[in-house]
Amino acid sequence: MSLGPAGASLNPEQAENFEDLEKQFAVKAVQHMTTYWAILEKMKGSNLRLTKMDDEIYEHFKKEFPDFDPKETIDEDKMKSKEGKEKWRNFMMTYEKTVDDYNFGTMLRSNPKFEYGEKETIFAMRMQFYAIEIARNRAGLNDWIYEQAHSTENNSKP
DSSP: EEEETTTTEEOOOOOOOHHHHHHHHHHHHHHHHHHHHHHHSSSSSSGGGGGGTTHHHHHHHHOOOTOOOSOOOOOOHHHHHHHHHHHHHHHHHHHTTTSSTTEEEEEEEEESSSOOOOOTTTEHHHHHHHHOOOOOOOOTTTHHHHHHHHHHHHHHHH
């Protein structure tokens, strides 16, 4: 059995259980999602830097996706269409050597107005997450999470 363009072959008797591997990926994606949410509860997104390259990623994202509106719901079908995948792949490959786990799967809210939920969350690549969340943070669209977390604190103090 061949695995991709590198021509590496897989011996089924030596391979890890793919179901276990998928579970490990899912666990990492959920950990990333919950960690990000916890950070947004402790710090306004507009004050947050996700990478050392936020400025570069943001400028590149605006240039490559000029019609993207961070306030709007992501059209997952458009994003994952043949054309969308190609455009995103070209964008992401720019960061292959500079951003760790640039192509690792993660969870992304389809709309910044909602918490993560079954209908509000899509599976995306890490660079898609970075680009979109950097744009949302710069627009102040995630600040409500911090404000909501701290409004209950303020209301419970005597």
